Amino acid sequence: MKTLSWNCHGHGTPWAFQFLTEIVIQKHPDFLLLSEILCKRNTVEKLQNRIGFEGMVIVETQGHSGGIDFLFRNNDVVNLNSYSKNHIDLTNHNKQCQLYRVTGVYSEPDRRKRSEIWNLLRTLAMYNNLPWCLIRDFNNVVSQNDKKGGRPYPHNLVQGFRDVLEECQLIDMDLQGHRYMWERGVGTSQWIEVRLDRALVNVSFQAMFEVAKLINLEISTSDHCPILLALQDKNYIARTQRFKFENAWLHETMCQQIVAEVWAEHEHLSLFDKLKECLNILSAWGQEITGNFKQRIKSCKRILKTLKGRRDDNSVELIKHEQRKLSEIYTQHEVFWRQHSKQLWLREGDSNIKFFHASVKKRRAINKITSLKDRDGGLVDWNSGLENMVINYFDDLFTASQTK
CATH class of the missing domain: 3.60.10.10 (Endonuclease/exonuclease/phosphatase)
Incomplete structure (x- = not known):
């Protein structure tokens, strides 16, 4: 309850x-x-x-x-x-x-x-x-x-x-x-x-x-x-939470660095074991990123207030740095709630047919591919060989190659 x-x-x-x-x-x-x-x-x-x-x-x-x-x-x-x-x-x-x-x-x-x-x-x-x-x-x-x-x-x-x-x-x-x-x-x-x-x-x-x-x-x-x-009864047994990747992490350079370091340090492991190592490290690190937005925002504002009160030459760059940092946190916050509100879209879609069809049409229009650039940088559309270009791309992508 x-x-x-x-x-x-x-x-x-x-x-x-x-x-x-x-x-x-x-x-x-x-x-x-x-x-x-x-x-x-x-x-x-x-x-x-x-x-x-x-x-x-x-x-x-x-x-x-x-x-x-x-x-x-x-x-x-x-x-x-x-x-x-x-x-x-x-x-x-x-x-x-x-x-x-x-x-x-x-x-x-x-x-x-x-x-x-x-x-x-x-x-x-x-x-x-x-x-x-x-x-x-x-x-x-x-x-x-x-x-x-x-x-x-x-x-x-x-x-x-x-x-x-x-x-x-x-x-x-x-x-x-x-x-x-x-x-x-x-x-x-x-x-x-x-x-x-x-x-x-x-x-x-x-x-x-x-x-x-x-x-x-x-x-x-x-x-x-x-x-x-x-509220949990005495006989409650806590469930192990499943790992969920947060899109807000992508706005942190440390996320990409963590994945790269895990891949480098565990080169001898299988793909599954590498992913497992990434999961463990990202889970612990991610709590500090998406688990305390309010404290991070307050901390930045407090530092900015102190720096603006100093009014010396050294504080100008520090103020700009903190302002960029605060902007990044606000962006992460917005991405976090946008990702977590997808269930709302599904609920509205189930209960409102017009909403569902309108959302699907809009998404299709956004995701529709009309042309792509080839290796030389030229635009190729469906009338000039785009279909063959896509097929060749995936043929090359899934062709077996030597892996560790």
């Missing part, structure tokens, strides 16, 4: 709608929790139909703020317990048909109303003794380490939130990935990062899902990053 949670700050916008669709296809969550949706019910229903989820509970936006909705893939495993403008409480069951609760929470941005949310948590805690998880934007930190930059978080809010967690016997789950999920003033002297989103669980929930993970996905069209709660 996976729960994807995101403060999307208005998923009615086209870019947020597209981002949500792609990330659901990539992560395949069973539940999708959204807050600050800033759109009407019919817009959420369009999203629901597009991603193929059966059920939905929505608390609509009040004025120009708020809004929270919970979408679920399978209608049969969910029962609605209660809801308000700040929460949706559901009862689900795992593969062994054991019941547990998941509550989506959206805390008041107004700090003067924070006590209302804390009282809500106390009331929900008394509902039953099932394994329980609360997830989403609590708009509060549990320690000063959850905030970087700006003024310290008010002590009374930190202590008040901690007191509620202790009273309700809730545990703050560890987060994998970047520590902070909300930011403002990126690259400026007022740059602030805060961890406002989290998952809180009780002891029985922790016992039911001992190997559960909370992951910061780190890529977002909002000022909040989405988080993914992956």
Whole structure:
């Protein structure tokens, strides 16, 4: 079971709608929790139909703020317990048909109303003794380490939130990935990062899902990053992930160098064993390239800011170097998401015949060969021997030759 949670700050916008669709296809969550949706019910229903989820509970936006909705893939495993403008409480069951609760929470941005949310948590805690998880934007930190930059978080809010967690016997789950999920003033002297989103669980929930993970996905069209709660039962056996080549790696000269070095160092091995060696090395190296786009972008921007502040002759070339590096990272990022969104094209093709045929025709037009250059550099088309030229090329290509 996976729960994807995101403060999307208005998923009615086209870019947020597209981002949500792609990330659901990539992560395949069973539940999708959204807050600050800033759109009407019919817009959420369009999203629901597009991603193929059966059920939905929505608390609509009040004025120009708020809004929270919970979408679920399978209608049969969910029962609605209660809801308000700040929460949706559901009862689900795992593969062994054991019941547990998941509550989506959206805390008041107004700090003067924070006590209302804390009282809500106390009331929900008394509902039953099932394994329980609360997830989403609590708009509060549990320690000063959850905030970087700006003024310290008010002590009374930190202590008040901690007191509620202790009273309700809730545990703050560890987060994998970047520590902070909300930011403002990126690259400026007022740059602030805060961890406002989290998952809180009780002891029985922790016992039911001992190997559960909370992951910061780190890529977002909002000022909040989405988080993914992956629930795994005790008897879960992790699958070995298959190797997948990322097109974004082709923009790194190191990729070609790795392959060349493997081929040179293992010249005596068979083709299969050479490919296996490449797989192992590229898998480890690739995680550093496509696994941390956000940190790499932040690092470049931080260096650029420092260099621009120096204003000396030596910094000019360094600034140009970092700008080129930042441009390359953005290109890799775009290629990465374009490759990972191909499943979206397949889904649209299956459900929309016109879209499917239009896409095929467009691809055929792009891939159609009308002419090629021969060895002398002259253009040869289908009326002047292109067919024979293609046949001769592949005859030469597949003619047996001496190999090691």
